[in-house]
Amino acid sequence: MRPESQAADGEIVRAVLAGDRERYAQLVERYRDRYARYATRMLGSVDAAEDAVQDAFVRAYDQLAQCKEPEKFVGWFFLILRNRCFAERRRNRSSASLEMANDVAAVDRADGGAETAEQRRALQRALLELTADQREVFVLKHVEGLSYGEIAERLSTSIPSLKMRMHRAYDKLREQLRDHT
Amino acid sequence: MSGHELHPLIKQLLDGDITLADLPAELRAEGEAALRLLAGVDRTDVSMPAVTWRVMAQLERRRRRFLPWLLAPALAIAAALVVWLVPRTPAPASLVTVRFVLVAPDAKQVSLAGTFNQWDPQATPLVRAGATGVWTATLTLPAGQHQYAFVVDGARWVPDPGAPAIDDGFGRRNSVLTL
Numbered sequence: 490m491r492p493e494s495q496a497a498d499g500e501i502v503r504a505v506l507a508g509d510r511e512r513y514a515q516l517v518e519r520y521r522d523r524y525a526r527y528a529t530r531m532l533g534s535v536d537a538a539e540d541a542v543q544d545a546f547v548r549a550y551d552q553l554a555q556c557k558e559p560e561k562f563v564g565w566f567f568l569i570l571r572n573r574c575f576a577e578r579r580r581n582r583s584s585a586s587l588e589m590a591n592d593v594a595a596v597d598r599a600d601g602g603a604e605t606a607e608q609r610r611a612l613q614r615a616l617l618e619l620t621a622d623q624r625e626v627f628v629l630k631h632v633e634g635l636s637y638g639e640i641a642e643r644l645s646t647s648i649p650s651l652k653m654r655m656h657r658a659y660d661k662l663r664e665q666l667r668d669h670t
Numbered sequence: 671m672s673g674h675e676l677h678p679l680i681k682q683l684l685d686g687d688i689t690l691a692d693l694p695a696e697l698r699a700e701g702e703a704a705l706r707l708l709a710g711v712d713r714t715d716v717s718m719p720a721v722t723w724r725v726m727a728q729l730e731r732r733r734r735r736f737l738p739w740l741l742a743p744a745l746a747i748a749a750a751l752v753v754w755l756v757p758r759t760p761a762p763a764s765l766v767t768v769r770f771v772l773v774a775p776d777a778k779q780v781s782l783a784g785t786f787n788q789w790d791p792q793a794t795p796l797v798r799a800g801a802t803g804v805w806t807a808t809l810t811l812p813a814g815q816h817q818y819a820f821v822v823d824g825a826r827w828v829p830d831p832g833a834p835a836i837d838d839g840f841g842r843r844n845s846v847l848t849l
Contacts, residue, residue, distance in 0.1 A: 510729065511804040514773055517722045518803070525716040539718050546725040609710045630685075631711050637685075652685070659684060660675045666707065 502559035505550075517546050520563055524570055530628040531574040533617050541577055545570035567643065571625070578621045615665035623658035626651050680704050723773040726804065727832030730771045764813040766849040770820075772796065772830070775803025777822045784818025784844075786811050791821040817844040 496504075498516065505513045521542055528538035549556075549566050556565050616624055629640045637648045644651075682688045683701050693701045772780055780796040786809070787793040796805035805820075819842070820828045829835040830845035838844045 509799075510733075511726070511771065511799040511806060512802060513729070514722055514726050514804045515802050517725050518775070521719075521721040522715070522717050525718045525721075526714075529716045530712070535716060538716070539721060542718055543721050543724050543728070546721065547728055550725075550729060605710065608707065609712060612707060612710050613712060631708060632713050634713075655685065656676075656681045659681050662707075663676050663704075 497560065498562040499559035502553060502556060502562050506553055513550055516562060516566075520566060521546070523563070524567060527628060527633060528570060528574055530616070530632050531621070531624060532577055533613070537577060541573045542570060545573045548573070564643065571644075575621050611666055612662070615662050618665055619658050619661055623654050623661065626654045627658050630655065676704070684708060722803075723831050726771060726773050727830075730769070731832045733769075764849075765810050766813055767808060767810045768847065768849065769806055769808045770796065770818075770830070771832070772805045772820045772822075772828070773803055774805055774820075774822055774828075777803075777805065779823055780805040781821045781824075782807055782809075782818055783821050783827075785816050786818070791824065796820070811847075811849060813849045816847045816849070818847065819844055 496515070498519075501512050501515050505516075525538060525542060528541050529535050532538050532541060545566065549562075549569050552569070556562055558565070616627065619627065625644075626640060629635045629643070630637070635643070637651050640646075640651055641648050676684075677697055677700070679688065679693055679697055680701055683690065683693065684704055690698060690701050690705070770782055774780055780798075781791050782794040782796065783789045783791045784794075794807055794809065796807040798805050817836070817838075818830070820830065822828055827842055829843040830847075833845040833847055835843040835845050
Protein backbone atom coordinates (compact mmCIF):
# COMPACT_ATOMS: atom_id res chain seq x y z
CA MET A 490 0.00 0.00 0.00
CA ARG A 491 1.21 3.47 -0.82
CA PRO A 492 2.16 5.71 2.15
CA GLU A 493 -0.23 8.61 2.71
CA SER A 494 2.45 11.17 1.84
CA GLN A 495 2.68 9.71 -1.69
CA ALA A 496 -1.04 9.34 -2.22
CA ALA A 497 -2.36 10.53 -5.57
CA ASP A 498 -4.17 13.87 -5.65
CA GLY A 499 -7.48 12.20 -6.51
CA GLU A 500 -7.23 9.91 -3.51
CA ILE A 501 -6.59 12.85 -1.16
CA VAL A 502 -9.41 14.94 -2.65
CA ARG A 503 -11.85 12.07 -2.16
CA ALA A 504 -10.65 11.53 1.44
CA VAL A 505 -11.11 15.23 2.26
CA LEU A 506 -14.60 15.22 0.74
CA ALA A 507 -15.40 12.15 2.83
CA GLY A 508 -14.58 14.11 6.00
CA ASP A 509 -10.83 13.59 6.52
CA ARG A 510 -10.21 17.33 6.49
CA GLU A 511 -6.65 17.25 7.79
CA ARG A 512 -5.44 15.47 4.69
CA TYR A 513 -5.99 18.69 2.77
CA ALA A 514 -2.67 19.81 4.32
CA GLN A 515 -0.97 17.27 2.06
CA LEU A 516 -2.25 19.01 -1.05
CA VAL A 517 -1.26 22.42 0.30
CA GLU A 518 2.20 21.14 1.19
CA ARG A 519 2.56 19.55 -2.23
CA TYR A 520 1.61 22.54 -4.36
CA ARG A 521 2.12 25.72 -2.34
CA ASP A 522 5.66 26.29 -3.66
CA ARG A 523 4.98 25.12 -7.20
CA TYR A 524 2.93 28.24 -7.88
CA ALA A 525 4.56 30.56 -5.35
CA ARG A 526 6.88 31.98 -7.97
CA TYR A 527 4.07 32.45 -10.50
CA ALA A 528 1.98 34.37 -7.97
CA THR A 529 4.96 36.45 -6.85
CA ARG A 530 5.85 37.51 -10.38
CA MET A 531 2.21 38.17 -11.21
CA LEU A 532 1.61 40.36 -8.17
CA GLY A 533 5.07 41.87 -7.81
CA SER A 534 5.29 41.17 -4.09
CA VAL A 535 6.02 38.05 -2.06
CA ASP A 536 3.62 39.15 0.70
CA ALA A 537 0.74 39.72 -1.71
CA ALA A 538 1.53 36.41 -3.41
CA GLU A 539 1.50 34.53 -0.10
CA ASP A 540 -1.93 35.96 0.71
CA ALA A 541 -3.16 35.01 -2.76
CA VAL A 542 -1.85 31.44 -2.52
CA GLN A 543 -3.38 31.02 0.95
CA ASP A 544 -6.70 32.44 -0.19
CA ALA A 545 -6.72 30.24 -3.30
CA PHE A 546 -6.19 27.11 -1.21
CA VAL A 547 -9.04 28.09 1.12
CA ARG A 548 -11.32 28.77 -1.86
CA ALA A 549 -10.30 25.46 -3.45
CA TYR A 550 -11.21 23.70 -0.20
CA ASP A 551 -14.61 25.40 -0.16
CA GLN A 552 -15.27 24.41 -3.76
CA LEU A 553 -13.62 21.00 -3.65
CA ALA A 554 -16.86 19.18 -4.46
CA GLN A 555 -16.85 21.05 -7.78
CA CYS A 556 -13.46 19.62 -8.76
CA LYS A 557 -14.82 17.34 -11.48
CA GLU A 558 -11.57 15.47 -12.02
CA PRO A 559 -9.89 15.03 -8.63
CA GLU A 560 -6.82 13.51 -10.33
CA LYS A 561 -6.30 16.88 -11.99
CA PHE A 562 -6.60 18.87 -8.78
CA VAL A 563 -3.46 20.87 -9.50
CA GLY A 564 -4.67 22.21 -12.86
CA TRP A 565 -8.01 23.12 -11.30
CA PHE A 566 -6.27 24.79 -8.36
CA PHE A 567 -4.05 26.78 -10.71
CA LEU A 568 -7.12 28.35 -12.34
CA ILE A 569 -8.43 29.41 -8.91
CA LEU A 570 -5.08 30.97 -8.04
CA ARG A 571 -4.95 32.62 -11.44
CA ASN A 572 -8.38 34.22 -10.93
CA ARG A 573 -7.26 35.39 -7.51
CA CYS A 574 -4.10 36.97 -8.96
CA PHE A 575 -6.04 38.70 -11.74
CA ALA A 576 -8.59 40.04 -9.24
CA GLU A 577 -5.80 41.31 -7.03
CA ARG A 578 -4.15 43.00 -10.00
CA ARG A 579 -7.43 44.73 -10.88
CA ARG A 580 -7.80 45.93 -7.30
CA ASN A 581 -4.27 47.28 -7.10
CA ARG A 582 -3.75 48.33 -10.67
CA SER A 583 -2.48 51.73 -9.68
CA SER A 584 -0.19 50.55 -6.93
CA ALA A 585 2.44 48.75 -8.97
CA SER A 586 5.24 50.59 -7.30
CA LEU A 587 8.95 50.78 -7.38
CA GLU A 588 8.94 49.21 -3.94
CA MET A 589 7.15 46.15 -5.28
CA ALA A 590 9.60 45.80 -8.14
CA ASN A 591 12.46 46.00 -5.69
CA ASP A 592 10.78 43.36 -3.56
CA VAL A 593 10.75 40.93 -6.45
CA ALA A 594 14.23 41.79 -7.59
CA ALA A 595 15.67 41.87 -4.09
CA VAL A 596 17.61 38.66 -4.59
CA ASP A 597 20.16 39.87 -7.06
CA ARG A 598 22.49 37.16 -8.14
CA ALA A 599 26.20 37.64 -7.71
CA ASP A 600 27.01 37.18 -11.40
CA GLY A 601 26.70 40.80 -12.43
CA GLY A 602 27.69 44.29 -11.46
CA ALA A 603 25.61 47.29 -10.52
CA GLU A 604 24.61 47.84 -14.13
CA THR A 605 23.20 44.32 -14.44
CA ALA A 606 21.37 44.66 -11.14
CA GLU A 607 19.87 47.93 -12.31
CA GLN A 608 18.84 46.29 -15.58
CA ARG A 609 17.10 43.54 -13.65
CA ARG A 610 15.24 46.01 -11.50
CA ALA A 611 14.25 47.98 -14.59
CA LEU A 612 12.98 44.76 -16.16
CA GLN A 613 10.90 43.91 -13.07
CA ARG A 614 9.45 47.42 -13.08
CA ALA A 615 8.64 47.11 -16.78
CA LEU A 616 6.97 43.73 -16.20
CA LEU A 617 4.67 45.38 -13.68
CA GLU A 618 3.50 47.74 -16.40
CA LEU A 619 2.30 44.93 -18.69
CA THR A 620 -1.36 44.00 -18.69
CA ALA A 621 -2.18 40.96 -16.57
CA ASP A 622 -2.72 38.86 -19.71
CA GLN A 623 0.61 39.87 -21.21
CA ARG A 624 2.42 39.44 -17.97
CA GLU A 625 1.00 36.02 -17.34
CA VAL A 626 2.15 34.60 -20.64
CA PHE A 627 5.58 36.18 -20.11
CA VAL A 628 5.86 34.70 -16.61
CA LEU A 629 4.70 31.25 -17.66
CA LYS A 630 7.10 31.12 -20.59
CA HIS A 631 10.19 32.96 -19.41
CA VAL A 632 10.04 32.44 -15.64
CA GLU A 633 8.30 29.08 -15.34
CA GLY A 634 9.89 27.79 -18.54
CA LEU A 635 6.73 26.35 -20.10
CA SER A 636 6.34 25.95 -23.85
CA TYR A 637 3.55 27.71 -25.72
CA GLY A 638 1.83 24.33 -26.08
CA GLU A 639 1.90 23.73 -22.32
CA ILE A 640 0.62 27.24 -21.59
CA ALA A 641 -2.16 26.87 -24.15
CA GLU A 642 -3.27 23.64 -22.53
CA ARG A 643 -3.17 25.10 -19.04
CA LEU A 644 -5.13 28.22 -19.98
CA SER A 645 -7.40 26.51 -22.51
CA THR A 646 -6.44 28.90 -25.27
CA SER A 647 -4.68 28.79 -28.64
CA ILE A 648 -0.97 29.14 -29.34
CA PRO A 649 -1.46 32.01 -31.88
CA SER A 650 -3.37 34.08 -29.32
CA LEU A 651 -0.66 33.47 -26.74
CA LYS A 652 2.01 34.50 -29.20
CA MET A 653 0.09 37.65 -30.01
CA ARG A 654 -0.03 38.55 -26.31
CA MET A 655 3.63 37.77 -25.88
CA HIS A 656 4.74 39.79 -28.88
CA ARG A 657 2.81 42.78 -27.60
CA ALA A 658 4.54 42.28 -24.29
CA TYR A 659 7.94 42.28 -26.03
CA ASP A 660 7.09 45.56 -27.74
CA LYS A 661 5.94 47.13 -24.52
CA LEU A 662 9.02 45.97 -22.65
CA ARG A 663 11.24 47.30 -25.37
CA GLU A 664 9.54 50.66 -25.14
CA GLN A 665 9.94 50.74 -21.37
CA LEU A 666 13.54 49.58 -21.41
CA ARG A 667 14.90 51.78 -24.15
CA ASP A 668 17.59 53.24 -21.92
CA HIS A 669 18.70 49.90 -20.56
CA THR A 670 19.46 47.97 -23.73
CA MET B 671 7.03 49.02 -38.44
CA SER B 672 7.40 51.77 -35.87
CA GLY B 673 10.57 52.21 -33.85
CA HIS B 674 8.76 50.94 -30.77
CA GLU B 675 8.27 47.47 -32.13
CA LEU B 676 10.78 44.68 -32.16
CA HIS B 677 11.59 43.14 -35.51
CA PRO B 678 9.49 39.96 -36.01
CA LEU B 679 12.65 37.89 -36.26
CA ILE B 680 13.83 39.17 -32.85
CA LYS B 681 10.48 38.12 -31.42
CA GLN B 682 10.95 34.66 -32.89
CA LEU B 683 14.42 34.61 -31.35
CA LEU B 684 13.02 35.45 -27.90
CA ASP B 685 10.35 32.80 -28.37
CA GLY B 686 13.09 30.25 -29.01
CA ASP B 687 11.85 29.50 -32.53
CA ILE B 688 15.13 30.55 -34.17
CA THR B 689 18.74 31.10 -33.02
CA LEU B 690 21.08 34.08 -33.31
CA ALA B 691 22.71 32.39 -36.28
CA ASP B 692 19.41 32.54 -38.15
CA LEU B 693 19.29 36.33 -37.91
CA PRO B 694 20.61 38.52 -40.70
CA ALA B 695 23.88 40.19 -39.70
CA GLU B 696 22.28 43.61 -39.22
CA LEU B 697 19.92 42.26 -36.55
CA ARG B 698 22.42 40.21 -34.53
CA ALA B 699 23.52 42.96 -32.15
CA GLU B 700 19.91 43.79 -31.35
CA GLY B 701 19.15 40.10 -30.95
CA GLU B 702 22.05 39.63 -28.52
CA ALA B 703 20.94 42.63 -26.46
CA ALA B 704 17.37 41.29 -26.30
CA LEU B 705 18.59 37.85 -25.17
CA ARG B 706 20.83 39.46 -22.52
CA LEU B 707 17.86 41.35 -21.18
CA LEU B 708 15.73 38.23 -21.07
CA ALA B 709 18.49 36.42 -19.19
CA GLY B 710 18.04 39.00 -16.43
CA VAL B 711 14.51 37.84 -15.65
CA ASP B 712 14.26 36.89 -11.99
CA ARG B 713 13.70 33.13 -11.89
CA THR B 714 14.58 32.75 -8.22
CA ASP B 715 12.51 30.05 -6.54
CA VAL B 716 9.99 31.27 -4.00
CA SER B 717 9.07 29.16 -0.99
CA MET B 718 6.07 29.75 1.26
CA PRO B 719 6.42 27.27 4.13
CA ALA B 720 3.96 29.17 6.34
CA VAL B 721 1.12 28.75 3.87
CA THR B 722 0.32 25.19 4.98
CA TRP B 723 -0.41 26.03 8.59
CA ARG B 724 -1.99 29.35 7.66
CA VAL B 725 -4.49 27.58 5.40
CA MET B 726 -5.20 24.80 7.90
CA ALA B 727 -5.48 27.28 10.77
CA GLN B 728 -7.91 29.42 8.77
CA LEU B 729 -10.08 26.40 7.97
CA GLU B 730 -9.97 25.26 11.59
CA ARG B 731 -10.73 28.74 12.93
CA ARG B 732 -13.77 28.95 10.69
CA ARG B 733 -14.93 25.50 11.74
CA ARG B 734 -14.60 26.47 15.41
CA ARG B 735 -16.73 29.53 14.82
CA PHE B 736 -19.52 27.33 13.47
CA LEU B 737 -19.13 24.47 15.94
CA PRO B 738 -20.76 26.07 19.00
CA TRP B 739 -23.75 27.03 16.82
CA LEU B 740 -24.06 23.48 15.57
CA LEU B 741 -23.76 22.08 19.08
CA ALA B 742 -25.98 24.64 20.76
CA PRO B 743 -29.35 22.98 19.91
CA ALA B 744 -28.05 19.57 21.02
CA LEU B 745 -26.73 21.04 24.26
CA ALA B 746 -30.02 22.84 24.86
CA ILE B 747 -31.96 19.60 24.35
CA ALA B 748 -29.56 17.67 26.63
CA ALA B 749 -29.78 20.34 29.33
CA ALA B 750 -33.57 20.40 29.05
CA LEU B 751 -33.72 16.59 29.41
CA VAL B 752 -31.54 16.66 32.52
CA VAL B 753 -33.68 19.36 34.05
CA TRP B 754 -36.87 17.53 33.14
CA LEU B 755 -35.66 14.11 34.33
CA VAL B 756 -33.93 15.27 37.51
CA PRO B 757 -35.54 18.57 38.30
CA ARG B 758 -33.69 19.06 41.57
CA THR B 759 -30.21 18.46 40.11
CA PRO B 760 -28.46 21.65 38.93
CA ALA B 761 -27.94 21.76 35.15
CA PRO B 762 -24.36 20.91 34.14
CA ALA B 763 -22.10 23.62 32.79
CA SER B 764 -22.20 23.76 28.98
CA LEU B 765 -19.56 21.64 27.34
CA VAL B 766 -18.14 22.25 23.93
CA THR B 767 -16.16 19.81 21.84
CA VAL B 768 -13.13 21.40 20.24
CA ARG B 769 -10.50 20.00 17.96
CA PHE B 770 -6.97 21.37 18.29
CA VAL B 771 -4.79 21.20 15.19
CA LEU B 772 -1.12 21.91 14.67
CA VAL B 773 0.83 21.36 11.45
CA ALA B 774 4.29 20.22 12.52
CA PRO B 775 5.76 17.84 9.93
CA ASP B 776 9.12 17.54 11.71
CA ALA B 777 7.79 16.94 15.23
CA LYS B 778 8.21 13.56 16.96
CA GLN B 779 5.49 14.30 19.48
CA VAL B 780 3.08 17.12 20.22
CA SER B 781 0.94 17.69 23.28
CA LEU B 782 -1.36 20.33 24.72
CA ALA B 783 -0.77 22.11 27.99
CA GLY B 784 -3.30 24.55 29.33
CA THR B 785 -5.55 25.74 32.08
CA PHE B 786 -7.80 22.72 31.42
CA ASN B 787 -5.06 20.19 32.36
CA GLN B 788 -3.07 22.20 34.92
CA TRP B 789 -0.44 22.95 32.27
CA ASP B 790 0.72 19.35 32.32
CA PRO B 791 2.57 18.72 29.03
CA GLN B 792 2.17 14.94 29.47
CA ALA B 793 -1.58 15.01 29.98
CA THR B 794 -2.98 15.62 26.50
CA PRO B 795 -0.97 14.21 23.60
CA LEU B 796 -1.99 15.04 20.04
CA VAL B 797 -2.25 12.28 17.45
CA ARG B 798 -0.50 12.53 14.13
CA ALA B 799 -2.79 12.03 11.12
CA GLY B 800 -0.80 9.51 9.09
CA ALA B 801 2.26 10.98 7.42
CA THR B 802 0.69 14.38 6.91
CA GLY B 803 2.43 16.32 9.64
CA VAL B 804 -0.98 17.37 10.97
CA TRP B 805 -1.44 16.71 14.69
CA THR B 806 -4.87 16.79 16.30
CA ALA B 807 -6.58 16.31 19.64
CA THR B 808 -10.29 16.55 20.33
CA LEU B 809 -11.32 17.71 23.79
CA THR B 810 -14.63 18.45 25.43
CA LEU B 811 -14.19 21.55 27.57
CA PRO B 812 -16.50 23.63 29.73
CA ALA B 813 -17.71 26.88 28.19
CA GLY B 814 -15.55 29.83 29.19
CA GLN B 815 -12.05 31.02 28.50
CA HIS B 816 -9.07 28.66 28.34
CA GLN B 817 -5.39 29.37 27.85
CA TYR B 818 -3.06 26.85 26.28
CA ALA B 819 0.01 26.16 24.17
CA PHE B 820 1.30 23.26 22.11
CA VAL B 821 4.39 21.49 23.42
CA VAL B 822 6.51 20.14 20.58
CA ASP B 823 8.91 17.28 21.33
CA GLY B 824 8.45 17.84 25.05
CA ALA B 825 10.46 21.04 25.04
CA ARG B 826 9.27 23.70 22.63
CA TRP B 827 6.17 25.65 23.66
CA VAL B 828 4.33 26.96 20.62
CA PRO B 829 1.24 29.18 20.65
CA ASP B 830 -1.60 28.10 18.37
CA PRO B 831 -1.08 29.94 15.05
CA GLY B 832 -4.84 29.91 14.53
CA ALA B 833 -5.85 31.56 17.81
CA PRO B 834 -5.29 34.90 19.55
CA ALA B 835 -2.49 34.92 22.09
CA ILE B 836 -1.62 36.86 25.24
CA ASP B 837 1.59 37.37 27.18
CA ASP B 838 1.80 35.01 30.15
CA GLY B 839 3.96 37.44 32.14
CA PHE B 840 7.00 35.15 31.90
CA GLY B 841 8.02 35.97 28.36
CA ARG B 842 5.90 33.32 26.68
CA ARG B 843 2.72 33.61 24.64
CA ASN B 844 -0.36 31.63 25.55
CA SER B 845 -3.18 31.04 23.11
CA VAL B 846 -6.65 31.95 24.21
CA LEU B 847 -9.77 29.95 23.41
CA THR B 848 -13.16 31.34 24.35
CA LEU B 849 -16.05 28.88 24.24
